Every structure is written in structure tokens, then in C-alpha cells.
Amino acid sequence: QSALTQPASVSGSPGQSITISCTGTSSDIGSFDLVSWYQQHPGTAPKLILYEDTKRPSGVPNRFSGSKSDNTASLTISGLQADDEADYYCFSYSSSDTWMFGGGTKVTVL
Amino acid sequence: QVTLRESGPALVKPTQTLTVTCTFSGFSLKTTGMCVSWVRQPPGKALEWLALINWDDDKYYSPSLKNRLTISKDTSKNQVVLTMTNMDPVDTATYFCARICSGGICYDDALDIWGQGTRITVSS
Numbered sequence: 001q002s003a004l005t006q007p008a009s010v011s012g013s014p015g016q017s018i019t020i021s022c023t024g025t026s027s028d029i030g031s032f033d034l035v036s037w038y039q040q041h042p043g044t045a046p047k048l049i050l051y052e053d054t055k056r057p058s059g060v061p062n063r064f065s066g067s068k069s070d071n072t073a074s075l076t077i078s079g080l081q082a083d084d085e086a087d088y089y090c091f092s093y094s095s096s097d098t099w100m101f102g103g104g105t106k107v108t109v110l
Numbered sequence: 111q112v113t114l115r116e117s118g119p120a121l122v123k124p125t126q127t128l129t130v131t132c133t134f135s136g137f138s139l140k141t142t143g144m145c146v147s148w149v150r151q152p153p154g155k156a157l158e159w160l161a162l163i164n165w166d167d168d169k170y171y172s173p174s175l176k177n178r179l180t181i182s183k184d185t186s187k188n189q190v191v192l193t194m195t196n197m198d199p200v201d202t203a204t205y206f207c208a209r210i211c212s213g214g215i216c217y218d219d220a221l222d223i224w225g226q227g228t229r230i231t232v233s234s
Contacts (some may be wrong), residue, residue: 003133003156003158018206032219034216034218034219034220036219036220036221038157038221040157043226044226045206045224045225045226046157046206047224048217048220048222049180049201051121051218051219051220052217052218052220055217056204057217057220057222064188066150084133084150089157090141091157091159091220093219095192096173097170098159098171098172098173099147099157099159099162099170099219100159101149101157101158104156104157
């Protein structure tokens with residue numbers, strides 16, 4: 001069982017939009033609407049920013065949005081801000097009764 | 111308010127068994143749908159899911175670590191304990207516990223509340 005595949009890094013200028021992909025298989029992302037996304041600033045615990053592929057928890061700005069197509073989920077950050085500079089991880093349930101993270105994506109605000 | 115806090119030894123010797131404890135408040139593991147999961151993160155590396163225990167005492171483990179892990183709960187103390195045998199320097203990491211729910215009682219299958227983590231170093 002391999003981790004979900006994310007790009008190592010993505011960058012953008014303030015105000016721009018960026019998209020982070022998370023690719024799995026038909027046994028995980030492709031079979032369930034259970035992808036969640038986390039933001040992690042250095043030295044802190046991850047923070048939930050999306051769940052069930054596209055839903056935002058209370059308090060998360062609508063600049064963060066999610067989508068999914070086949071075995072790939074995506075996180076889009078619109079109106080990029082300096083505080084969005086962080087590591088982002090996807091997380092999904094798998095049909096083998098396990099869960100897995102992506103390898104993480106470092107977002108840099110130029 | 112939901113909180114979780116991890117505790118454990120800062121230093122473990124190779125081949126020893128690690129025991130880390132997650133003490134939580136603001137929810138009960140007797141509630142249908144409630145679960146607690148363990149996640150670790152080696153320095154500078156990605157998050158790795160380790161194990162999960164649910165309200166019904168069902169236990170799930172990472173396939174790659176299944177033979178070394180045991181997760182258990184003590185609902186009277188609001189604690190979840192993870193043990194990992196045969197520790198190696200590559201197991202050096204921050205170990206987090208987090209709440210995860212199912213059945214619509216919170217954010218389904220998402221780690222919605224995390225502890226601050228406990229840093230474990232494996233070295234002789």
C-alpha cells in the first residue's frame with residue numbers, strides 16, 4: 001500500500017490561485033468521497049481544512065476548495081495569502097480498512 | 111471544547127518498546143461513531159497514519175507496521191494508548207493523536223482535532 005501522490009512543491013504570487021493534486025487508486029480516492037486536506041505550519045500540528053472531498057469545516061475560509069475526478073482529488077487555494085505558506089497533506093480512507101496520507105506539498109508564496 | 115494531549119518518553123533505546131498515551135477531553139469513546147487515530151511525522155518528512163481505534167473497540171493498523179503496533183483504549187480514563195515494539199532510529203518522529211468520527215456526528219473520516227504531538231527520539 002503506497003502513500004497518495006502529491007507534488008512536492010507548488011508556488012504562487014499573492015492573490016493568485018494554486019491547485020494541489022492528490023492521486024490515489026480505485027481502492028481509495030476513486031471509491032469513497034472521504035478525502036480530507038490538512039494545512040501544517042512549521043512546528044505545529046496539522047489543521048483540517050477540507051473533508052469529504054469538498055466540504056469546509058466551520059471557520060475555514062472559502063478561499064479553500066476541493067474537487068475530485070476519478071482517482072485524483074485536488075485542493076485549490078484562491079486569493080493566495082502570505083499565511084497560506086505551509087505544507088499541505090491529503091488523507092483518504094482505503095477499502096482495505098486503512099487510511100493513508102499523501103507525501104505532502106510545500107506551498108510557497110512568492 | 112475538544113482537546114487531546116500526547117505523552118510519552120522523549121528518548122527510547124533501539125529494540126525497546128515505545129508506549130505513548132493520548133489523553134482526551136470533550137468527547138467520549140463510548141459514543142457511537144467516535145474514534146481516535148495515531149499519526150507520526152519524522153523530522154522534515156511527511157505525515158504517516160499508524161492506527162485507529164473506534165467506540166466499538168475495533169482496531170485498524172497501517173499494513174507496513176501492523177506487526178509492531180498495538181492500540182488500546184481506557185474509556186474510564188479517556189485515554190488511548192499506542193505501543194510500538196522493536197524501536198529503531200528510523201522511528202524517531204513526532205507522534206500525534208487525533209479525533210476522527212464516522213456516521214455524521216462530526217466531520218466524517220477526517221482528523222478534526224489534533225494534539226500538539228510528542229517528540230520521540232530513538233537512540234542508544
